[in-house]
Amino acid sequence: MNPDLNQLHPYPFEKLAQLKAGIEPPAELAHIALSIGEPKHEPPQFVLETLSQSLSRVSNYPATKGLPELREAIARWATQRFQLSENELDPETQVLPVNGTREALFAFAQATVDRTAKNPLVVSPNPFYQIYEGAALLAGANTAFLNCTAENGFIPNFSEVDPSVWQDCQLLYLCSPGNPTGAVLTLEHWRVLLELADRYDFVIASDECYSELYFDEAAPPIGLLQACRALGRDDFSRCVVFHSLSKRSNLPGLRSGFVAGDAAVLADFLRYRTYHGCAMPVPSQLASIAAWGDEVHVRANRTLYRQKFDAVLKILDGCLEVEKPEAGFYLWPRTPLDSESFARELFAQQNITVLPGNYLARPTDAGNPGDHYVRMALVASLEECIEAAKRIKLFMEQF
Structure with missing residues (x-):
């Protein structure tokens, strides 16, 4: 077996299951899961209809590069969303459909x-x-x-990172809006990073799967391609972005997303993917075309999340150290107990599952930045989220 497999840490939800093992929460309280970032809102009906009507296309082998119509739909969406110039993003060389960002983010390192x-x-x-x-x-x-x-607003001061790190860096993963903090990189952050990438010759992989979940309709989060455009980098050199329909359109089971950016990098990534055998089924591609072409359901989705954040934060105000994130669907509250104890006791007393923050981070010389935090995903219904907030407020009274 590949010896590198032995380096992998247990996945956070595997550790969470062990943490909860043997605990019997109050039977009279229905379980509320705030641990997994799986969207629960209704998927758009017109996308499901497109998927259903195209099932006969399972008789066709899909191309790894995807249908030209899908790449064109993605390029149109990205051009409008991130204020690119017309024809700046070439669907032939700078866009690749992928089976969700998780698959693509993993594969990208293997190729890079x-x-x-x-x-x-x-x-x-x-x-x-x-x-x-x-x-x-x-x-x-x-x-x-x-x-x-x-202390750093949940975004590192990239210019203060030891130069030896950048000297050896081949690939930088970023997530904006961030998981779990919801922090959003600004144009100035991107400027610094692009200068570092040019100086030290590494690739930036920007995971933007939460980019369409924001609160101010007039101020959507800036993306890496948009930053490139603003800074005059129209070739997107060393830059690749990852987007998904999972959060944007409540279609996590469709496993549909895309990567876009540097044509030279994507040419090699396509070569890797041809051998990887990860082409998206044609019915999924056709459904994806429909989803990328509509913004009405996306705005409605944001409204639902906005309602939940407003309601939950109003209840938790004054009892838990938590702030509204810039974007995304997570809360990242600081806890009075260590992360695991807080999560375990909250489950034992109130039958609510949250994810300990230290499971999402690694210890460093400055400590584990996930200690004394938990991640709460506001993906359940508004009613469930309100009920969870009330129980958490009750739980916090003991502190």
Whole structure:
């Protein structure tokens, strides 16, 4: 077996199951899961109808590169959403459909990392989406983590990172809006990172799967391609973005997303994917075309999340140290107990499951930035989220 498999950490939800083992919460309280970031809102009916009507196309082998119509639909959406110039994003060379961002984020490291280098390094925020670390380790790379804390606004000061880290860095994973903090990188953050990428020759992989979940309709989060455009980098050199329909359109089971950016990088990634055998089924591609072409259901989706955040934060105000994130669907409250104790006792007393923050991060010389935090995903119904907030407020009275 591949010896690098032995480096993988247990997945957070595996550790969570062990933490809850043997606990019997109050039977009279219905369980409320705030732990898994799985969208629960209704998927758009017109997308389901398109999927159903195209099932006969399962008789066709899909192309790894995807249907031209899908790549064109993605390019149109990205051009409008991120204020690109017309024809700036070439659907022929700068867009690839993928089976959700998780699959693509993992595969990207396998295609990008040069394991023959002296110290191949993949850099990641901390806390982080666990796929970044697993992808790096199985690509034969080492990992470096940049702590995201309340003190730095949950975004590292990239210009203060030791130059030796950037010297060895081959791939930088970022998530904006962030998981779990909801922090959003600004144009100035992107400017610094692009200068570093040019100076030290590494690729930026921007995970933007939460980009369409924001609160101010007049101020959507800036993306990496948009930053490139604003800074005059119309070739998107060293830049690749990852987007998904899972959160945007409540279609996590469709497993549909895309990568876009540097044409040279994507050419090699396509070559890798041709052997990887990960082409998206044609019915899924046709359904995806319908989803990327509509914004009405996306605005309605944001409204639902806005209602839940407003209601929950009003109840938790004054009893739990938590702030409204810039975007996304997570709360990242600081806890009076260590992360595991808080999650375990909340489950035992109130039958609510949250994810300990230290499961999403790694210890560094400055400590584990997930300690004394938990992640709460407001994906349940408004009624369930309100009930959860009331129980959490009751739970917090003992402190």
